[in-house]
Amino acid sequence: xxxxxxxxxxxCLNHFTRVVTTISKLTKTCVLxxxxxxxxxxxxxxxxxxxxxxxxxxxxxxxxxxxxxxGVSPEDNEILLEVTPENLSRALKTVQNAKAxxxxxxxKHCPCLTIAAELPTLSSVSRVVTHDVPVDIVPRRLWHEFxxxxxxxxxxxxxLPPLKTMKSVVDRMKNLSNFLVIExxxxxxxxxxxxxDLVSVTTHFKDLGNPPWGDDAASPSRESEAMAEARVDVxxxxxxxxxxxxxxxxxxxxxVHQGVVHLILLHEDVSLQYFIxxxx
Amino acid sequence: MDCVVTGGNVKVLAKAIHSLSRIGDELYVEPxxxxxxxxSVNSSRSAYACFLFAPLFFSRYxxxxxxxxxxxxxxxxxxxxxxxxxxxxxxxxxxxxxxxxKKNRITFTLYCKHGLLKTHNLxxxxxxxxxxxxxxxxxxxxFRAQPRLLVDTVVHFPPSLEEVTVAVSDDRxxxxxxxxxxxxxxxxxxxxxxxASDEFDHFAVRAHSSVTFCLKELRGLLxxxxxxxxxxxxxxxxxxxxxxxxxxxxxxxxxxVLATLSDDPNHRKNxxxxxxxxxxxxxxxxxxxxxxxxxxxxxxxxxxxxxxTGPPTPPLAEPTYSKQPVAASHxxxxxxxxxxxxxxxxxADSDGPPNKKFCSLFxxxxxxxxxxxxxxxxKSQVVLASDxxxxxxxx
Numbered sequence: 001x002x003x004x005x006x007x008x009x010x011x012c013l014n015h016f017t018r019v020v021t022t023i024s025k026l027t028k029t030c031v032l033x034x035x036x037x038x039x040x041x042x043x044x045x046x047x048x049x050x051x052x053x054x055x056x057x058x059x060x061x062x063x064x065x066x067x068x069x070x071g072v073s074p075e076d077n078e079i080l081l082e083v084t085p086e087n088l089s090r091a092l093k094t095v096q097n098a099k100a101x102x103x104x105x106x107x108k109h110c111p112c113l114t115i116a117a118e119l120p121t122l123s124s125v126s127r128v129v130t131h132d133v134p135v136d137i138v139p140r141r142l143w144h145e146f147x148x149x150x151x152x153x154x155x156x157x158x159x160l161p162p163l164k165t166m167k168s169v170v171d172r173m174k175n176l177s178n179f180l181v182i183e184x185x186x187x188x189x190x191x192x193x194x195x196x197d198l199v200s201v202t203t204h205f206k207d208l209g210n211p212p213w214g215d216d217a218a219s220p221s222r223e224s225e226a227m228a229e230a231r232v233d234v235x236x237x238x239x240x241x242x243x244x245x246x247x248x249x250x251x252x253x254x255x256v257h258q259g260v261v262h263l264i265l266l267h268e269d270v271s272l273q274y275f276i277x278x279x280x
Numbered sequence: 281m282d283c284v285v286t287g288g289n290v291k292v293l294a295k296a297i298h299s300l301s302r303i304g305d306e307l308y309v310e311p312x313x314x315x316x317x318x319x320s321v322n323s324s325r326s327a328y329a330c331f332l333f334a335p336l337f338f339s340r341y342x343x344x345x346x347x348x349x350x351x352x353x354x355x356x357x358x359x360x361x362x363x364x365x366x367x368x369x370x371x372x373x374x375x376x377x378x379x380x381x382k383k384n385r386i387t388f389t390l391y392c393k394h395g396l397l398k399t400h401n402l403x404x405x406x407x408x409x410x411x412x413x414x415x416x417x418x419x420x421x422x423f424r425a426q427p428r429l430l431v432d433t434v435v436h437f438p439p440s441l442e443e444v445t446v447a448v449s450d451d452r453x454x455x456x457x458x459x460x461x462x463x464x465x466x467x468x469x470x471x472x473x474x475x476a477s478d479e480f481d482h483f484a485v486r487a488h489s490s491v492t493f494c495l496k497e498l499r500g501l502l503x504x505x506x507x508x509x510x511x512x513x514x515x516x517x518x519x520x521x522x523x524x525x526x527x528x529x530x531x532x533x534x535x536x537v538l539a540t541l542s543d544d545p546n547h548r549k550n551x552x553x554x555x556x557x558x559x560x561x562x563x564x565x566x567x568x569x570x571x572x573x574x575x576x577x578x579x580x581x582x583x584x585x586x587x588x589t590g591p592p593t594p595p596l597a598e599p600t601y602s603k604q605p606v607a608a609s610h611x612x613x614x615x616x617x618x619x620x621x622x623x624x625x626x627x628a629d630s631d632g633p634p635n636k637k638f639c640s641l642f643x644x645x646x647x648x649x650x651x652x653x654x655x656x657x658x659k660s661q662v663v664l665a666s667d668x669x670x671x672x673x674x675x
Contacts, residue, residue: 087469094436110466119432125476129436132470 001079001137003034003105006066013101016063017092018245019056019270024085025243026054026274031138031146032113034069034079037061041085042146051277052236055149062269072140079105080138080146083113091115091131099126108132149273152262154254155228157213158184160263161205163251166192167241169203174234176201179279182237182261183229184253186210186222194234211252228257230278237261240274248272281311281349281379284340290375290390294362295504296331296534301355302500303329303536308410309386310350311343311379319410320355326539327497328412337531339374349379351404353386361388361400371396412537414524419515421448421489424482427505427512429475434502436473437495443541446516446523447490451477458492458541481511489518492541501525501536516540 007013023030023041033040039060045053060067071077095101095117106114112132119127138146160166169192173180177194184190190205240263254262258278265272285293296318300307304320304327315337319330335341343349362368376389383401390398416422433455437444443458456472459465477483505512505527516523520542526535 090438091469091471108470112470121476121479123476123478125478127473127475127479129471129473131436132472134467134469 001072001105002068002070003079003103004066004068005060005064005103007063007101007103008065008099010096012063012065013092013098014096015269016058017089017096019058020085020092021089022243022245022272023054023056024089026239027052027085029082029084030054032081032083032135033146034081035071036069036077040146040148044145045149045275045277046145050233050236051275053149053273053275055273057271059269076140076143078143080143081105081111081113082136082138083133087131087133088113088115091133095119095129105135106132110134111137149275152254152256152260152275154262155222155257156184156186157211157252157254158186158188158190159209159211160251160253161190161208163241163244163247167238167244170234170238170241173201173203174238178234179231180234180237181229181231182253182255183227184208184255185227186224189227190253191227211250228255230255230258230261230276231280232261232276232278236276240276281316281344281377282340282342283311283316283338283378284374284376285337286339286374288369289337290362290372291365291369292337292508292532293333293375294365294368295507296333296532297355297358297362298365299500299504299534300329300331301359303327303497305355306352307355307358308350308352308407309404310348310409312348313343316341321410322497327494328410328537329497329500329535330412331532331534334531334533349381350407350409351386352407352410353402353404357400357402358388361390361398361402412522414522414535414537416513416515416524416526419524420485420487420517421515422482422484423453423480423514424511425480425514427502427510429479430512431502431506433473433475434495434499436471441495443492444495445490445492447488448485449488450485451483453477453480453483454490482513487518489516491516491519491523493523493538497538498525498536501527501534504534 007016027043030041030043033042037060039058041054041056043052043054045051069077069079071079092101092115095115098117098119101115101117104114104116106112108114111134113135114130114132116128116130119129121127170180173192173194176199177196179194181193181195182190183193188206188208188210190208191202192205193202194200244265246267248265248267250264250266252264252266254264256262256278260278261276263274263276265274297307300318300320304322306320308317308319308321310317310319315332315334317330317332319328321328371392372390373393374391376387376391378387378389380387385401385403388400388402390400392398437455437457441457443460445454445456445458447454447456453475454472455475457468457470459468459470501512508527508529510527510529513526513528514523515525519540522537522539524535524537526533528534
């Protein structure tokens with residue numbers, strides 16, 4: 001089982017660092033899944049996380065100038081590692097001005113992802129800094145937990161309002177209640193609502209537009225005004241919004257009525273999906 | 281004592297005080313004919329700093345020829361006088377420092393623009409002299425570098441990092457974060473940075489050694505050096521003897537003396553990765569980074585865990601390291617000017633569990649000759665600088 005990647009381009013390094021930093025804000029630990037073409041950061045929706053799930057997909061060719069891997073076996077040509085993304089983020093942030101950054105799977109005192117960077121110096125010899133981030137190898141018998149999540153059978157799909165706006169609304173709502181209702185309809189409308197004994201607050205978003213999923217998606221007979229809603233823990237939603245550092249090219253929200261909120265962010269070379277289960 | 285600091289030197293003085301505040305809570309002042317030293321030490325006596333300002337630093341410097349005067353002041357109070365560095369530069373024209381023996385206070389008067397006068401009266405306490413004794417010429421390894429080099433190095437380590445290990449060979453210097461106990465080793469992120477000798481202004485190694493000291497306390501000096509642009513000199517020897525870092529120019533000299541972890545031969549044997557001088561890194565090719573053997577071992581076990589094919593981990597029977605309270609486990613070395621005391625080293629083949637100890641600094645008590653000079657090393661802190669008045673001090 002081997003992995004070795006090299007990033008030389010400054011913009012790619014910067015972008016990769018920002019992705020890892022975003023992931024680190026979403027979860028303390030997650031699984032990094034390496035395949036010949038892609039990298040995935042996966043958080044499986046277990047009860048321990050409050051049922052939150054995350055799936056982030058990067059195409060390796062968009063970031064790495066060199067990328068070599070050999071998985072567990074030729075049939076299962078993948079590597080799954082449990083990592084603490086904050087460590088990776090910290091290591092990457094300090095080497096933004098490096099000439100080249102290598103990421104390798106190594107065996108030091110335990111399996112590690114080693115980030116080795118060559119820093120520019122005035123002397124003849126490059127300055128080398130290495131960060132060894134300990135990881136845990138995920139055994140094959142557990143791999144089924146980290147498969148690509150199936151698109152839920154949603155009732156409504158709508159484009160999200162600007163994330164910054166949503167974040168400032170949710171930040172204020174968080175002070176008033178622990179739970180928030182997200183509802184949307186096929187008419188491009190979305191509401192964020194909180195309700196307590198003393199006060200109820202609703203923020204209305206209009207003209208958001210609905211992504212065209214095709215006829216086999218949401219039932220065509222659905223009334224365009226009918227709202228699908230889900231009541232979620234407001235901190236989960238806030239956590240999702242806090243981490244976003246770059247404006248995505250597309251941001252969507254699929255709602256399964258009283259089931260789950262499925263948030264999808266698409267950037268040029270990264271896609272991020274986040275699942276927040278509905279609570280009673 | 282009566283002195284005046286003018287112009288840009290006010291900011292330098294302020295920066296020195298902020299730097300000292302990173303070490304300890306009290307500022308020791310002991311004006312002398314050859315200059316004004318400002319000193320600070322931390323509570324466990326493992327870090328000491330001194331800025332000595334020559335008379336030429338001041339536009340006026342007078343001390344009374346009475347008996348030597350020393351005192352200590354709460355450093356936070358002094359910091360409050362020089363609070364905002366940015367505005368200091370713009371508004372303060374000079375600073376007058378005056379000692380009032382009768383009222384037991386030092387008065388700092390800031391002469392600002394537009395005729396504004398800010399007067400601060402700070403009470404002091406009498407104190408014993410505080411002075412670490414060290415001889416820079418006796419150190420085996422001497423380095424000097426521009427502050428930028430060290431600042432750029434330190435940035436790779438998290439701000440919360442306590443201890444860093446510095447190792448040298450003939451032409452390289454390594455900085456690594458130091459992880460305390462074996463249990464943490466499997467979870468901790470390990471960072472290592474290698475500097476080549478030609479990045480330094482001066483690089484003289486006579487002993488390949490590695491020392492471990494507290495990084496936090498060093499950052500105060502780095503900030504000072506970077507803002508004043510003065511090169512930093514670094515002196516160290518073998519583990520256990522303190523590392524000295526200093527900045528100098530014609531009118532001031534700053535010295536930071538930090539205790540280092542004393543080396544234990546047993547400890548060294550087990551910790552192969554953290555050997556004194558790391559072996560040259562293995563060739564960086566794809567084939568070398570193979571952990572198939574690990575995987576095989578792991579797949580056959582019930583749950584993932586460290587495999588037997590890993591580097592030899594110390595068996596459980598091996599004594600674990602207890603971090604003894606630093607105060608109790610000082611290895612004191614007292615060098616007085618009169619006598620050289622041989623210190624009793626721990627026998628290398630001791631049967632007891634190896635202890636990690638911070639070597640305390642040497643403190644000469646610069647009092648009139650007293651029986652304290654002949655105190656045995658064993659009496660840890662007794663001879664060290666003033667701690668007798670450590671009860672609550674009026675601000």
